[in-house]
Amino acid sequence: MSDGYATGAPPAPGERGERASLVQLYETMALIRAFETRVAALYRDSEIPGFVHTSLGQEAVAAGVCAALTGEDYVATTHRGHGHVLAKGADVDGMMAELFAKETGLCRGKGGSMHVADPSKGILGANAIVGASIPLAVGAGLSSKLLSQGRVAVAFFGEGAVNQGAFHEAVNLAAIWDLPVLFVCENNIYAEFTDSTTMTRVANVAQRTAGGYGIEASSHDGNDVAAVHAATHDAAERCRSGAGPVLLEFATYRWHGHYEGDGQPYKSEQEASEWRSRDPLEQAAARLLADGDADAPHLAAVRADAATRVERATELARAASEPADEEAYQHVFGN
Ligand SMILES: Cc1ncc(C[n+]2csc(CCOP(=O)(O)OP(=O)(O)O)c2C)c(N)n1
Ligand SMILES: [Mg+2]
Structure with missing residues (x-):
């Protein structure tokens, strides 16, 4: 077996140039799957307040992308960001x-x-404003370039965000300034309850961006974690070399509703089951077993460990305290 990490531990973001093994990528995906499956149930049982959007079914993008980054690289994400944050090394x-x-x-x-x-892990934050991760990452990429830090900044966003003005302004700036920014579009077909192909004449995000802004852009299978990882690894190297930004579009699918509780009447059963x-x-x-890089008990142990x-x-x-009332005024507005 080729796994270098303790069973169930998320792969630490790799050193530059180093590729994660498929077992390591599987471990990260198992952790995200276990986390969000639990979160969905906790939300249903009213133990978690607010709104929750899960990325169940999309784990390969988070795992494959973040394993190609260093601990110092930046990520900015969306309302559907649990997986990205965990894969970048956030404490569970x-x-x-x-x-x-x-x-x-x-x-x-x-x-x-x-x-x-x-911020200690380069996680600039999840974001409820569609498209807002994109200029944030471009700002981080600009700082990295001005300070000659060699850090790559990743913006995660959905295909729905590509119709926001912020996307176009930010990609254009990153392009003309050759910033080390990786634009990672998770194309899961839907933006809220609407088929995204009805929102644009050019549904292929990579084609639209390459043609519109002259940057390197390509589309990949977002459910193939090895393919995601390889594409991101190459793109990150290109960013670090000073060749400018890259956009990667990953085709994937969210299993659950837009938010937990959405019954998804807008999806056909056939489509959902094909993606499942x-x-x-x-x-x-299946690939690990076929290649002899892991056996079934080991993979079962990885999943059990993640669940534990x-x-x-x-x-x-559950056992932790609620923040004290005075906390509301701390760590905000610079104090
Ligand atoms: C600026 C802005 N407009 C609208 C919304 C409401 N909204 C939340 S998520 C979403 C759809 C996002 O779709 P996509 O970017 O494809 O991401 P996905 O939910 O599929 O991951 C919308 C319209 C918002 N939060 N912010
Ligand atoms: Mg979407």
Whole structure:
């Protein structure tokens, strides 16, 4: 077997040039799957306040992209960002406590699912404003370039965000200034309850961006974690070499509704079941077994370990205190 990490531990963001093994990528996907499956149930049971958007079914993008980044690289994400944040190395206990709005949360309970951040890991934050991750990452990329830091800034966003003005302004600036920014579009076909192909004449995001802004852009299978990782690895190297930004479009599918509780009447059963049969974890497992790089008990242990970690995080979050009232005025407006 070729796994270099302890079972269930998320792969630490790799050193430059180093590729993660498929077992490592599987471990990260298993952690995200376990975390969000638990979160969906906790939200249904009213244990988690606010709104929750899961990325179940899209785990390969988070795992494959973040494993190609260093600990110092930046990521800015969306309302559907749990997977990206976990894959970039956020503490699972702190993440769960944040969703519970407890004082032990990564942002002391002030951020929640849609505003969780951890600057110490390069996680600039989730974001409830569609498209807002994009100029944030471009700003981070500009700082990296001006300070000659060699850090890459990743903007995660959905295909719906490509119709926002912010996308076009930010991509154009990154292009003319050759910024080290990786634009990662998770094309899961839907923006809220609407088929995104009805919102544009050019549904292929890579084609639209390459033609419109003259940057390197390509489309890939977003449910194939090895393909996601390889494409991101090459793109990150290109960014670091000073050749300018790259856009990667990953075709994928969200299994659950836009938010937890959305019954998805706008999707056909056939479409949903076709995509379910392309489960990114099962596909990776099949390849690992076929290549002899892992056996079934090992993969079962990876999934069990992820579930145990998430269960522990849940118990800790339940037991943690609510933030004190005075906390509302701390760590905001510069104080
Ligand atoms: C500026 C802005 N407009 C509208 C919304 C409401 N809204 C939240 S998510 C969403 C759709 C996003 O679709 P996409 O970018 O494809 O991401 P996905 O939910 O598919 O991951 C919309 C319209 C918002 N949060 N912000
Ligand atoms: Mg979408």
